Amino acid sequence: xxxxxxxxxxxxxxxxxxxxxxxxxxxxxxxxxxxxxxxxxxxxxxxxxxxxxxxxxxxxxxxxxxxxxxxxxxxxxxxxxxxxxxxxxxxxxxxxxxxxxxxx
Amino acid sequence: xxxxxxxxxxxxxxxxxxxxxxxxxxxxxxxxxxxxxxxxxxxxxxxxxxxxxxxxxxxxxxxxxxxxxxxxxxxxxxxxxxxxxxxxxxxxxxxxxxxxxxxxxxxxxxxxxxxxxxxxxxxxxxxxxxxxxxxxxxxxxxxxxxxxxxxxxxxxxxxxxxxxxxxxxxxxxxxxxxxxxxxxxxxxxxxxxxxxxxxxxxxxxxxxxxxxxxxxxxxxxxxxxxxxxxxxxxxxxxxxxxxxxxxxxxxxxxxxxxxxxxxxxxxxxxxxxxxxxxxxxxxxxxxxxxxxxxxxxxxxxxxxxxxxxxxxxxxxxxxxxxxxxxxxxxxxxxxxxxxxxxxxxxxxxxxxxxxxxxxxxxxxxxxxxxxxxxxxxxxxxxxxxxxxxxxxxxxxxxxxxxxxxxxxxxxxxxxxxxxxxxxxxxxxxxxxxxxxxxxxxxxxxxxxxxxxxxxxxxxxxxxxxx
Numbered sequence: 001x002x003x004x005x006x007x008x009x010x011x012x013x014x015x016x017x018x019x020x021x022x023x024x025x026x027x028x029x030x031x032x033x034x035x036x037x038x039x040x041x042x043x044x045x046x047x048x049x050x051x052x053x054x055x056x057x058x059x060x061x062x063x064x065x066x067x068x069x070x071x072x073x074x075x076x077x078x079x080x081x082x083x084x085x086x087x088x089x090x091x092x093x094x095x096x097x098x099x100x101x102x103x104x
Numbered sequence: 105x106x107x108x109x110x111x112x113x114x115x116x117x118x119x120x121x122x123x124x125x126x127x128x129x130x131x132x133x134x135x136x137x138x139x140x141x142x143x144x145x146x147x148x149x150x151x152x153x154x155x156x157x158x159x160x161x162x163x164x165x166x167x168x169x170x171x172x173x174x175x176x177x178x179x180x181x182x183x184x185x186x187x188x189x190x191x192x193x194x195x196x197x198x199x200x201x202x203x204x205x206x207x208x209x210x211x212x213x214x215x216x217x218x219x220x221x222x223x224x225x226x227x228x229x230x231x232x233x234x235x236x237x238x239x240x241x242x243x244x245x246x247x248x249x250x251x252x253x254x255x256x257x258x259x260x261x262x263x264x265x266x267x268x269x270x271x272x273x274x275x276x277x278x279x280x281x282x283x284x285x286x287x288x289x290x291x292x293x294x295x296x297x298x299x300x301x302x303x304x305x306x307x308x309x310x311x312x313x314x315x316x317x318x319x320x321x322x323x324x325x326x327x328x329x330x331x332x333x334x335x336x337x338x339x340x341x342x343x344x345x346x347x348x349x350x351x352x353x354x355x356x357x358x359x360x361x362x363x364x365x366x367x368x369x370x371x372x373x374x375x376x377x378x379x380x381x382x383x384x385x386x387x388x389x390x391x392x393x394x395x396x397x398x399x400x401x402x403x404x405x406x407x408x409x410x411x412x413x414x415x416x417x418x419x420x421x422x423x424x425x426x427x428x429x430x431x432x433x434x435x436x437x438x439x440x441x442x443x444x445x446x447x448x449x450x451x452x453x454x455x456x457x458x459x460x461x462x463x464x465x466x467x468x469x470x471x472x473x474x475x476x477x478x479x480x481x482x483x484x485x486x487x488x489x490x491x492x493x494x495x496x497x498x499x500x501x502x503x504x505x506x507x508x509x510x511x512x513x514x515x516x517x518x519x520x521x522x523x524x525x526x527x528x529x530x531x532x533x534x535x536x537x538x539x540x541x542x543x544x545x546x547x548x549x550x551x552x553x554x555x556x557x558x559x560x561x562x563x564x565x566x567x568x569x570x
Contacts, residue, residue, distance in 0.1 A: 007228050014339060014347060021348050024123055025355030032130035034367055034451045034476065037360065038458035041324050042201045043129045043139050044356050047122050048330045049208050050146060050349035054215045054337035056153045056174055064169040069218055074173045076214040081181020083208035084150075088143040089189035090200055091129075095136040097194075097465035 039094045046087025052080025107156050114152035115345035121145025122349050126356055132471075149345045150178075160342075194466050195423040198459060199254035202247045202323045205330055209243030212236055212333035217300065219340065224291040229340060234282040236336035237296075238303040243329040245307030250323050253311070267313045268377050274309055278302040310376075318375045320452065321364050325372075328357025367451030370514065396532070399550035401559070404526055405566035411488035413444045415480065417517055418464065420454050421494015421529065425556035429467040431493065434564050441567075447473055448480040448490075448517050450498035477517060484521040492519060492527045494556050500541045525549040528559050 008015055032040055055076035062069045121141045128138025154174060158164050185204070192200050216237035223229040252258040264270055281302060285295050314322055331353030338347025365372050399407075408414060416435065422428060435445045447469065453460040461474055475483075484490065492499055502509035503516045519525055525548055532544070543549055552559055 003227065011339070014342070017344065017347055018335070018351055021351035022355040025126070025352045026359050028123060028127045028352075029130050029356045029359055032360075032363070033132070034363070035449075035458050035461045035474070036130060036132060036135060037364065038197065038201075038462060039135060039139075040126075040129050041327055041357070041360055042197075043125065043135075043142065044331070044353045044360070045201055045205050045208070045327050046139075047125070047142055047146070047349050048327070048334045048353040049204075049211075050118075050122075050149065050346050051208055051212045051215070051330070051334035051337055053149055053153050053343060053346050054334070054341060055177075055211055056150065057157060057341050057343070058215055058218050059170050059174050060154075060157055060164050060166065061159050062165060062170065064165055064167045070169070070173055072214060072218055074177050076211045076218070077174055077177030078181040078184075079207045079211040079214065081178050082185040083204050083211065084143075084146055084185070085182045086185035086189045086200070086204040086207070088139060088146070089186055090192070090197065090204070091139045092136065092143075093189065093194075094197065094462050095139060097462055 039091055042087060042091040042094060046084055046091055049080055049084035049087055052077065052084055055080045108158060111152050111156040112344065114148050114156070115343070118145035118149035118152075118345045119348040121148075122352055126352060193426075194428075194463055195426065196255065197462065198320065198323065198454075199251045202251040202254060202319075202326075205323065205327050206244045206247030206251065208330045209240045209247060209326070209333060212240030212330065212337060213244055213300065213303075214240075215337055215340075216240060217296065220296050221291060221293075225289060227286060227289070230289070231286045232336050232339045234286055234299065236333050236340070237300060238278060238282055239329050239336070240333040241300055241303035242307035242310065243326045243333060245304040246311045246326050246329075247307075247323070249308055249311040250319055250326065254319055258312075264313075267309070271306070271309050271313075274302070274306050278306050314375065318370065321361055321370075321372070321375050324357055324361040324364055328354045328361065331355075331357055364452070367515075396544050397547075397550050399526060399552050401552070401562045401566050404550070404552055405563055405570060407524060407526070408438060408443070408489055408491070408563070409441055409567050409570050411443050413446075413483075413487045414438060414489045414491060415446050415448050415484065415487050415519075415522070417448045417450070417490060417492040417495050417499060417519060418453060418460050419450075419493060419495020419498065421496075422556050423454055423459070423463055423494070425494065425558075427493065427556040427560050428463045428469075430557055430560040430564060432464070432467040432469050434560055434567075435469065435473070437564060437567055445473065446475055446480065446483070448477070448519075449474050450477055450495070450517055451515075453495060453498055477515060481518045484518045487522040489524045489526060490519045490522040492525065493560070494528065494530075496529070496541055499543055501543055502541070506542075519543070520546055520548070523548065526552055528552045528554065528556055530555060 029040060055073055059073045059077065062073060122145055125138040125142025128134035216233045219233055223233060281299050285299060311322055331350045335347050335350030335354060338350055365375060416431060418431065422431060438445050447464065449460050464474060497511055499517050499519045500511060501520055503511045503514040506512060520543060527544060527549060544551060
């Protein structure tokens with residue numbers, strides 16, 4: 001228990017960010033029309049691709065001769081990029097359909 | 105030191121673009137720009153990390169090998185991701201989202217696997233790593249199963265006897281092993297990979313019994329799982345942008361999941377634990393059957409041509425048959441003949457909420473012609489013909505009047521209020537939920553069997569000759 005409290009204490013700024021982000025996430029998409037559910041899910045999907053930053057950090061922290069870690073990290077970078085790029089491009093393609101049509 | 109501050113500012117900007125992006129994504133006018141903002145922020149965060157990040161211990165390896173591999177990975181991922189996303193058919197969109205979601209989960213799980221041995225002895229970091237590992241792996245294997253279910257590789261819901269209990273035990277064992285790893289401070293790879301394998305298995309077992317109709321909810325849920333996994337990474341590296349990005353998606357994804365559940369009137373608990381029961385479906389199917397009535401193309405054409413008001417109810421069958429363009433053509437020709445045409449979009453029509461709208465928008469259907477369930481339901485009574493194309497469960501009256509039906513309570517489109525109902529279907533097979541539809545036996549209903557694209561093309565040609 002004291003471990004848990006000291007963990008919270010040491011990371012209190014992160015905990016603040018965490019709690020406030022939860023509220024922001026809830027508020028920001030509170031009133032989305034169901035038409036946009038799929039693009040929104042897809043867009044959110046692309047945003048959690050931010051995990052790629054973690055895989056880049058792994059790569060930057062690994063000695064250049066540690067082949068095993070580097071190759072696994074390399075795979076992680078590819079996977080993360082797929083998530084980010086694929087996610088944003090698919091979302092864009094979905095939203096392209098919603099642009100205003102010029103009515104004659 | 106100043107470098108670190110610059111990176112912090114970059115992360116701050118990226119976090120703001122994520123919030124703005126999500127906000128703008130919830131409005132049709134700004135959605136596309138919002139997506140681009142978020143993508144811009146993401147690019148900043150990635151480039152900033154590559155060029156500015158410093159390890160707190162001062163051991164950052166920015167050698168040609170490290171950087172080469174990073175840029176190589178980025179290039180490969182970008183090429184494959186871009187091409188797949190550009191080439192995929194609109195109908196295959198949902199499974200692609202699931203696939204990319206799985207990639208993110210796998211990335212998070214891999215990071216945890218890689219960081220484990222560096223951090224043995226730090227209980228706090230090991231617990232974050234194990235949490236990220238489990239959630240990332242579940243999200244990965246679960247998304248892969250969802251992907252296979254949506255693209256048809258895995259069409260049946262496999263249900264072991266007592267699968268809920270098996271899943272519960274599997275989950276407890278997985279978490280238990282992870283807790284043991286954290287508590288014992290072991291650095292054994294066996295335990296690490298054991299947890300990994302258990303979590304992957306749990307992801308599979310978690311999604312496999314869930315019926316296809318509930319897949320959107322599952323994908324949305326796994327989406328927020330991956331967000332959480334990314335946030336754990338943020339804790340691990342003290343990285344603000346991973347933390348905010350991850351948590352944002354975690355909470356937004358959860359709200360979205362609940363919104364979808366609400367649209368289907370299926371509590372999340374039922375989606376996960378009470379997958380559409382085969383027994384209940386069989387029971388409902390045994391109820392009274394009437395006779396069904398066929399309609400020929402020419403009769404249907406006449407009926408539609410001389411109506412005042414027609415409502416089209418598109419479903420997944422339309423998407424599968426790629427009939428979104430021909431339905432638009434049908435709409436145009438009917439409008440030309442003075443028929444008022446509208447589309448009734450059930451919140452879960454297609455495979456994902458909003459899926460139908462995206463498809464119809466692709467074929468240039470006017471946004472204003474798409475009506476949501478609440479606004480269109482009172483209009484059915486004044487409608488001459490309802491044309492149901494490849495939809496089934498969303499028009500099943502059992503949801504209103506048969507408490508024993510597995511979909512009882514789901515809001516449906518009140519098509520039976522209309523004068524005539526024409527249902528285009530490939531066969532008499534039950535819908536996605538596997539339930540018999542009493543509407544087909546309604547005396548006002550006529551069945552137009554055949555592939556949606558094929559039947560609609562003939563229908564359009566027939567109307568042209570009238």
